[in-house]
Structure formats: C-alpha cells, structure tokens
Amino acid sequence: MEAFFNEYKTIIVFLHVISGVVWIGGMVAMRYAAHPSFIKIESPAKRLELIADALGRLFKIVIPFVITLIITAIIMIKGYSLSQSDLSVFSHAKEGIWSMMFINIMVMIYRKNLAQKLLHKGDFVGAKNQLALIGSVMVPVNIGLGVVAIFLGTYLSGSL
Numbered sequence: 001m002e003a004f005f006n007e008y009k010t011i012i013v014f015l016h017v018i019s020g021v022v023w024i025g026g027m028v029a030m031r032y033a034a035h036p037s038f039i040k041i042e043s044p045a046k047r048l049e050l051i052a053d054a055l056g057r058l059f060k061i062v063i064p065f066v067i068t069l070i071i072t073a074i075i076m077i078k079g080y081s082l083s084q085s086d087l088s089v090f091s092h093a094k095e096g097i098w099s100m101m102f103i104n105i106m107v108m109i110y111r112k113n114l115a116q117k118l119l120h121k122g123d124f125v126g127a128k129n130q131l132a133l134i135g136s137v138m139v140p141v142n143i144g145l146g147v148v149a150i151f152l153g154t155y156l157s158g159s160l
C-alpha cells in the first residue's frame, strides 16, 4: 500500500480534499443559500416537496464523495503509517468524525425519504416534522464536524 500511495500521492490527497470541499460546501450552500429562499414559498405542500427534492439531489451528489473520502483516508492511514505514528490520535479523531458524519447523513436520507412518503399521503405535518430536524440540527452539526475534520487535516498536512 505504501508503494501505491507514494506513486499516486498527489491524486489521492487531491481526491480526499475535493471530497471534503464538495461534502461540506454542498451542505453550506443548501442550508444557508437555498433553504432561506425555499421557506419563502407560501404553499406548505410545494415548499416541503421542493425542500425534500433539493435534499435528495444534494445527497445523490455528495454520497460518491463521502465514499471517496473514506477510501482515500484508508489509503493515507496505510501510506503514511498513521496508526503507528505520533499523529495516530488525530487520525483516529478524523475517523470518528467521518463515522459520525456518515451516520448523520444516513439518518438524514432516511428522514427525507420518509418525508416524501408522508407528503404523497398528504400528511404535511408529519413531513414537516421529518424535514425540520434536518435543517435546524443535522446539517449544521455535520458542517461543524466537517470544519473540525478539515482543521485536523490542515494540522496533519503540516506535520507529516
């Protein structure tokens, strides 16, 4: 794995960084640029339908980057021998953060799918309950975790 990593180091680190940028950037754009415009739509049915639709599109875009992020992370853990180094605590912290972000996004996908089913049944209150937590808590939590992961990445980058 070390030889493979050394051969393709630039592309592997690039894929890792761009994955973090798309994942975090996508959530920031959705939450703080698109969402405030969506909530101006007066019809609750249309508003909830469009929010769920946009969330679905966002998740489809970011999932390949979420997977690329963990694959490149595993390659770097092996390539830099991070688990055996003094930097292992930072590597483990980033693994923990990725895991929390992954569980969070999976729960968001579940809630978004449930909201769409409830919308089809005409249960707007149920759909709103499912979507509200995504915007108010789950996306901001993932943005915060992502920012910490990027900070730890910058520290690792300067220390390797």
Ligand code: HEM
Pocket (backbone or CB within 6 Å): 013, 016, 017, 019, 020, 021, 023, 024, 069, 070, 073, 074, 076, 077, 080, 091, 094, 095, 096, 097, 098, 101, 146, 149, 150, 152, 153, 154, 155, 156, 157, 158, 160
């Ligand atoms: C899954 C566990 C993770 C590990 C083991 C890991 C490991 C690393 C390492 C070793 C570097 C330095 C690469 C180099 O300079 O050669 C790095 C950089 C970086 N990581 Fe991660 N990472 C993980 C998760 C994440 C997550 C979840 C994000 C964001 C969502 C992220 C975003 C970044 C970014 C943006 C950089 C570039 C920082 C810079 O070069 O200044 N990483 N990571």
